Amino acid sequence: MKLYGYWRSTAAYRVRIALHLKGIEFESVPVHLVKNGGEQHLKQFSTLNPNQLVPCLLDGEFTLNQSLAIIDYLEDVSPQVALYPEDKQLKAQVKALALDIACEIHPLNNLRVQQYLTADLGLSDEKKHDWVNYWMTKGFSAIEQQLQKNSGLYCFGDKVTVADICLVAQVYNAVRFNVDMSEYTLINAIVQRCNELPAFDKAKPENQADAVV
Amino acid sequence: MKLYGYWRSTAAYRVRIALHLKGIEFESVPVHLVKNGGEQHLKQFSTLNPNQLVPCLLDGEFTLNQSLAIIDYLEDVSPQVALYPEDKQLKAQVKALALDIACEIHPLNNLRVQQYLTADLGLSDEKKHDWVNYWMTKGFSAIEQQLQKNSGLYCFGDKVTVADICLVAQVYNAVRFNVDMSEYTLINAIVQRCNELPAFDKAKPENQADAVV
Structure with missing residues (x-):
């Protein structure tokens, strides 16, 4: 998996914690939110996420944005180390x-x-x-x-x-x-x-x- | 179930649609967001939801806020008429x-x-x-x-x-x-x-x- 994020982005931070808790190996791809007017607005990122916001996860060819949608997806595909109670x-x-x-x-x-x-x-x-x-x-x-x-x-x-x-x-x-x-x-x-x-x-x-x- | 909401609240509107799609009977309890400085700030509501925001669902004694958490809960307890794809x-x-x-x-x-x-x-x-x-x-x-x-x-x-x-x-x-x-x-x-x-x-x-x- 590849995680497009930024070190100080709160939402990317959430996803990193979830990935580490689940022990999922991933590659971090930094998107600098300030440099050059914000790299999140460049075409190479905005085609991945038209909202021009990090984080964005790539699982093979599958692209997903929104930190909580990503975490719930991780929970679905890697249920070990559950992040929600069963009740x-x-x-x-x-x-x-x-x-x-x-x-x-x-x-x-x-x-x-x-x-x-x-x-x-x-x-x-x-x-x-x-x-x-x-x-x-x-x-x-x-x-x-x-x-x-x-x-x-x-x-x-x-x-x-x-x-x-x-x-x-x-x-x-x-x-x-x-x-x-x-x-x-x-x-x-x-x-x-x-x-x-x-x-x-x-x-x-x-x-x-x-x-x- | 009881739904605390307001007719024009976008978030309460979401939950009403989900309840009707699933055919769940519910009682609507109006919380006027403007009158008297906002009824959501009154003690009787803020004890249900300290965020002082609608909607809030009561399922028996169980209290739940956040429209998307409520909709996902309805999906869990009333899976008929699914609101998410299986994939x-x-x-x-x-x-x-x-x-x-x-x-x-x-x-x-x-x-x-x-x-x-x-x-x-x-x-x-x-x-x-x-x-x-x-x-x-x-x-x-x-x-x-x-x-x-x-x-x-x-x-x-x-x-x-x-x-x-x-x-x-x-x-x-x-x-x-x-x-x-x-x-x-x-x-x-x-x-x-x-x-x-x-x-x-x-x-x-x-x-x-x-x-x-």
């Missing part, structure tokens, strides 16, 4: 928490939105930070509340699920943009526990070949 | 297109974001329309391209899938906000075909008890 209701709750991050936090703060805020709306750095902080804080507060119900060592009991994958990547992004995370006790404990696992460590942005640190 | 790769592509809408178009244009643009950033109606138009057009253009590969009567071949559900709800939202949809030939044809089906018709915003038309 249907618990599985649905894991999915809902993953989507709370993927639909309510991440899309409002990703690179192209931040570019629009600055370039098109002319927002100051301070106003842009307010925006990022507002949506992240709103999202994390709701997640912290939900974790009070179901969490154990990880978001749902004592097994790593897709919810943990999304949470770890999103918290990385929050820290990068100086969001104050100090009050999220459960979130911080879970993220720390995840990051001690080898699969999460290998997937970290700073451990990628294209990282600039 | 793993095709299923993944259906999911990716649904997420292209649920993660890349909808979150940038929903009520709370529009409220932030106006109230917090002080954007004029024209600038707000530019924002909505920008993200919708970007998203729909990519989808129109992808439909050239796989579409038949519907987004993927000749059977209705979750991709069609998300598309119909999103196009309703686009029309509501005066986005010019004239150049999306495939999207328009598919949406029209879907809307001729009784399940899609029953789920329409204007056919809900809480509709104000």
Whole structure:
């Protein structure tokens, strides 16, 4: 498999964690999101994904975008090391928490939105930070509340699920943009526990070949 | 089952279509997103969903938020009238297109974001329309391209899938906000075909008890 991604992309980060947890060998193909106006807009990538967003997975000739669709596909073709619980209701709750991050936090703060805020709306750095902080804080507060119900060592009991994958990547992004995370006790404990696992460590942005640190 | 929703909520609309396609009886509980500062922020709803967003499904005592998690749960507990293809790769592509809408178009244009643009950033109606138009057009253009590969009567071949559900709800939202949809030939044809089906018709915003038309 080939994964088109970028070291700092939150969504590509999710897929890397899933691949490493499942022990699937893959080749990383870096797509630089800033250089040359963004390599994701070049024809060679936009034919793979017309949305011009990473990640994009190639499994032989089969092309797939959207991190959560990719992770669910990996779960279907490599069910060993399951990333969802078997129980249907618990599985649905894991999915809902993953989507709370993927639909309510991440899309409002990703690179192209931040570019629009600055370039098109002319927002100051301070106003842009307010925006990022507002949506992240709103999202994390709701997640912290939900974790009070179901969490154990990880978001749902004592097994790593897709919810943990999304949470770890999103918290990385929050820290990068100086969001104050100090009050999220459960979130911080879970993220720390995840990051001690080898699969999460290998997937970290700073451990990628294209990282600039 | 009980569905907490709002007639004009794009995400609640998706779930209504799925419930009707599967022939599942349900009770609609309206949550008015504007009246009294938004009923979704009241304690009786925010305990069900700390994200303070509709939809939210109650199946007995079991509470679930996030429209796509709800639809996947319905698929698990009521597999008759399947909303995903059996083939793993095709299923993944259906999911990716649904997420292209649920993660890349909808979150940038929903009520709370529009409220932030106006109230917090002080954007004029024209600038707000530019924002909505920008993200919708970007998203729909990519989808129109992808439909050239796989579409038949519907987004993927000749059977209705979750991709069609998300598309119909999103196009309703686009029309509501005066986005010019004239150049999306495939999207328009598919949406029209879907809307001729009784399940899609029953789920329409204007056919809900809480509709104000």
